[in-house]
Amino acid sequence: MRPGALTLSLAILLGMAGVFVGATLGVTSVGPAQLIKALTSVDPSSSDIVVAWRLQRVAGAFLVGACLAIAGVIYQGAFRNPLAEPFLLGSSAGGALGAAFAIFLPLPFLLDASLPTLAFAGAWGATLLVLLVSRMARINDAAGMLLVGIAFAALLGAARSTATLVLSDESVSLRAMISWTLGGLQTPTGATLALFALLTLTCLAASLMLARNLDILGFGEPTAATMGVDVGRFLPLSLTVAAFATGIGVAWGGVLGFVGLIIPHAVRWWIGERHAPLLVHSALVAGGFLAALDGISRVLVAPSEIPLGLLTALIGAPFFIVLLVKRYR
Amino acid sequence: MISVRNLRVVRRHRTLLDDVSFNLNAGEITALIGPNGAGKSTLMTALVGLCRLTGGTIDLQGRPIAAFGKRELARVMAYVAQKQDFLWDLEVQEVIGLGAASSTERDLTISSLGLDEFAQRRIKTLSGGERSRVMLARALAAQTPLLLADEPAADLDIRQQRSSMRLLRNEVRHRNLGVLVVLHELNLAFTFADRVLLLHHGRLVLDTDAETAAHSPELDRVFGERFTRTTIDGRTVVFPIETTA
Numbered sequence: 001m002r003p004g005a006l007t008l009s010l011a012i013l014l015g016m017a018g019v020f021v022g023a024t025l026g027v028t029s030v031g032p033a034q035l036i037k038a039l040t041s042v043d044p045s046s047s048d049i050v051v052a053w054r055l056q057r058v059a060g061a062f063l064v065g066a067c068l069a070i071a072g073v074i075y076q077g078a079f080r081n082p083l084a085e086p087f088l089l090g091s092s093a094g095g096a097l098g099a100a101f102a103i104f105l106p107l108p109f110l111l112d113a114s115l116p117t118l119a120f121a122g123a124w125g126a127t128l129l130v131l132l133v134s135r136m137a138r139i140n141d142a143a144g145m146l147l148v149g150i151a152f153a154a155l156l157g158a159a160r161s162t163a164t165l166v167l168s169d170e171s172v173s174l175r176a177m178i179s180w181t182l183g184g185l186q187t188p189t190g191a192t193l194a195l196f197a198l199l200t201l202t203c204l205a206a207s208l209m210l211a212r213n214l215d216i217l218g219f220g221e222p223t224a225a226t227m228g229v230d231v232g233r234f235l236p237l238s239l240t241v242a243a244f245a246t247g248i249g250v251a252w253g254g255v256l257g258f259v260g261l262i263i264p265h266a267v268r269w270w271i272g273e274r275h276a277p278l279l280v281h282s283a284l285v286a287g288g289f290l291a292a293l294d295g296i297s298r299v300l301v302a303p304s305e306i307p308l309g310l311l312t313a314l315i316g317a318p319f320f321i322v323l324l325v326k327r328y329r
Numbered sequence: 330m331i332s333v334r335n336l337r338v339v340r341r342h343r344t345l346l347d348d349v350s351f352n353l354n355a356g357e358i359t360a361l362i363g364p365n366g367a368g369k370s371t372l373m374t375a376l377v378g379l380c381r382l383t384g385g386t387i388d389l390q391g392r393p394i395a396a397f398g399k400r401e402l403a404r405v406m407a408y409v410a411q412k413q414d415f416l417w418d419l420e421v422q423e424v425i426g427l428g429a430a431s432s433t434e435r436d437l438t439i440s441s442l443g444l445d446e447f448a449q450r451r452i453k454t455l456s457g458g459e460r461s462r463v464m465l466a467r468a469l470a471a472q473t474p475l476l477l478a479d480e481p482a483a484d485l486d487i488r489q490q491r492s493s494m495r496l497l498r499n500e501v502r503h504r505n506l507g508v509l510v511v512l513h514e515l516n517l518a519f520t521f522a523d524r525v526l527l528l529h530h531g532r533l534v535l536d537t538d539a540e541t542a543a544h545s546p547e548l549d550r551v552f553g554e555r556f557t558r559t560t561i562d563g564r565t566v567v568f569p570i571e572t573t574a
Contacts, residue, residue, distance in 0.1 A: 080416055216427055220414035226377050227428060227471075228403030272451075273417035 001270060003277035011267075011284040015062065018288020022058035023051075025295030027302050030054075057187040058291045061308075063200045064185065064253035065263070065290030066283035067245045070200075070207050072260020073279050074242035077214030078235055079146055080221075082268075083323060086246045086260035089149035089239060093156035094126025095119045095250035096181050100160045103176045104167035116186060116251035123250045126156055127243030131236050145235065183254040183309020185294060196252060203245040204283055210238045211275035218273075256309050258316020259286055265323065330355050330390060330475055330507050331376065337384035338371055338531075345371045346531045349385070355474060355507040358497060360518035360539070362511075363528035364552055369511045370411055372528065373479045376509070377408045389475075407468035411479040411511070413460055415452050421463050422448040429470035438470040442496060457484035465493060469500060475507045476500075482517060490514065494521040516566040519543040527551060543567055 001007055024030055030038075030051050038051035071086035078084075086092070098118035130152050134145045168174040188196050213234050216224045221231050249256070263286035264278065271281055290308070293315075297306045331353035338346040346368045353359055361369050374380040376387060378394050387394040389405060397405070407428065419427075421444060422435065429435035439448050442462055452460060461484045468476055476497070482490040498521055500506045512518045518525055518539065525542035527535035529551040535542055542548070543565035549556055556567040 082416075212427065215417060215419065215423075218415065218417035218419070220410070220412070220416075222374070222379055223408070223410050223414065225379060225399055226403060226406070226408035226410070228400040230399040273419060274423055 001272075003271040003274065003281065007271050007277070007281060011281040015284040015288035015291075018290070018292040019058055019062055022061060022291035022293075022295035023055050026054055026298045029299075053187060056189070056193055057185060058294060059193055060188045060196065060252055061185055061294040062287035062291045063193075063196050064249045064256065065259055065286035065288070066200050067203060067249035068253070068256060068259040068290075069263045069282040069286030070203050070279055071242045071245035071249065073264045073275065073282055074207055074210060074214070074238050074245070075260070076264060077210075077217060077275055078238040078242065080217060081146070082265070083261070083320070083327070084146070085258065086242065086249070089130050089145075089243065089246075090126040090152035090156055091123040091243055091246040092250060092255050092257075093153040093160065094129075095123035095247065096255055097156050097160045097163065098122025098125075099180050099254070100163045100167075100177055103180065104163065115180070119180075119254075120247040120251035122156075123247035124243055126152055127239060127246070131239060135236070145239070179307060180254045181309070182307035183256040183312060185254065185308055186252045188252060196248070199248050200245075200283075203241065203248065204279065206241045207245070207279050208276055210234075210241060211279060214238065214275040253290075254307075254309060256290070256312050258312050258320060259290060261323075262312075262316050262319050263289055265319075331509075332388040333376070333385070334388075335385040336372070336375060336382065336387065338368075338375060338380060339383040344531055346375065349528075349531070349533045351526055351533060351536050353475070353507055353509055356501060356505040357523035358501055358508045358510060358521060359524045359526060360510055360512050360522035361526045361528060362513075362515060362518050367528040367551075368531040369528055370479055371531075373408075373411075373477055373509070373511060376477055377406060378402060403471070403473075405473055406475040406477060407471040407473040409461075409464050409468045409476075409478040409481050411483070413464055415460070418451045418453045420449055420451055421455070424452055424463055425467045425470050428467035430472040434470045434472055438466045442466045442469075443492075458486060458489055461485060462489065462493065465496075469496075472504075474505070476509075478508070478510045480511050480513060482512060482514060490517060491520075497521070515548075519566055520564050540565055 023035055034051060035055065038048040038055065041048050068086055075084040075086055075089070076082050098121050099115055102115040102118040130145065130149045134148050139145055139148065164174065164177055168177070213229045216227050216229050225231055264282045267278055267282045267285055271277055293311050294308055297308050297311055300306050334350050336346050336349040349372065361372065363369050371380060375382060378397070389397065422439060425438060426432065426435045429438065439445060444462065444466060447455060447459060447463070452463065455463065461481055465478065465481050468478065482493060485493060494517055497508050497510065501508055519542065522539045525535065525537060525539050526533060527542065527547060534551060535545055535547050537545070544558060548567065554569040557570050558565050558567050
């Protein structure tokens, strides 16, 4: 289907439907009327507060999904590899290392913002390291940079495991660390949510500025270069934007694999592969997908929660295998 | 428009281009011919700034080509590579639109190349020849003063080959486009080109008008064939003579 007003409206509807499902599901299911009451009540009851908290969490899930999808689309375009994942550049491992430090050695001046701040810094720093090493080694091609990313992911993963072993007090912090690495959504407060939304929109705007060149890169680097794309500059720039989106997603969502792979692929089948509409539609659909999945994670084994990262892996890994088989058969 | 002087490219102790000098002018089609491995594609990639030079200079509009930024160069020179890569399954009109100077140019080019019936088809559903025409259209739609094409006729049937060359000739006449085109089909070069460059073992052995080139004994020597010549509609064409042992 050609992307246009109809597909965009459908994507918005899917996003909203996902948020609705996510907001209504929980240990106590709520209906639309109670959702509206919780949002508008001047004198909220305790149940209203719980629902409002849930709405903030679902909104956070929506933004995490959108960020991971944006990052996924950019990584796939920049690496010229439809199987590329937001975490391939070591961002995930960097974010997880940052989170490990936040959990084991929280910075007092950051208070509650310690985990998202350090996770973001880790994800961001890991990608910067990859870019720096690539530049020092004069690696400009996508495959070479991908290998540098994989090497850093292994290194940072080992560093996180070491930190976990050395710094863990074998009780609360270890559980928190495991929960985070399995994908533990943070519930942003009102002000944080507004900042989170602003950062997500910034990522989307920046990614849309890359869209045309990502389309052109599909013709191969030599043709792209003769069509005015300075590949040596464009790759680090696009990967920086992708790392920014990943960093935000990792900071609030923990390690959530495959979201940036499944949704962009599904949207490619639906509206085609031009990057500008792909980015917008993927962000909306991935947001709805993760919001709905967050709700499902709360009811599957209620009153306990299944870590969201397990659900995304359970859905995403088979999807990835199917894609691999289709690609190489 | 392009002035090439004493161009030399050496890779891994192998000389790919040696002392190549020529000018490329606006308003004419220059055909680059030569046997496989003569250095035609290396020369093309050098001209579009994708190949490091060992020696010599390439000036474009009086400035060294290295002084042009990628975007600036793309506004002056469009390039159709020999190997086409289509990672994204875009629609034909989207592919042409990515190279087009404007949406009007995109639509005009689609019509002038007779691609209307393909416009909304996905590129991966087209044949090799159809894809080649789309990439030629993409380059033409950029409306650059210069067009370089590396074997744009390779995957085309004879009718499409001639149709594409006619289109290039029209563009040359109507908007003073300068064209350098690598051709394996010698008679396409002698029929449609104004000038012919013959490359052999990295050296330019012939730089002359098409008529003189068709009659040159260098042709027989370089290709290792005996050619017979005949004139059709004022153009000389060549045929290899098949000798029986």
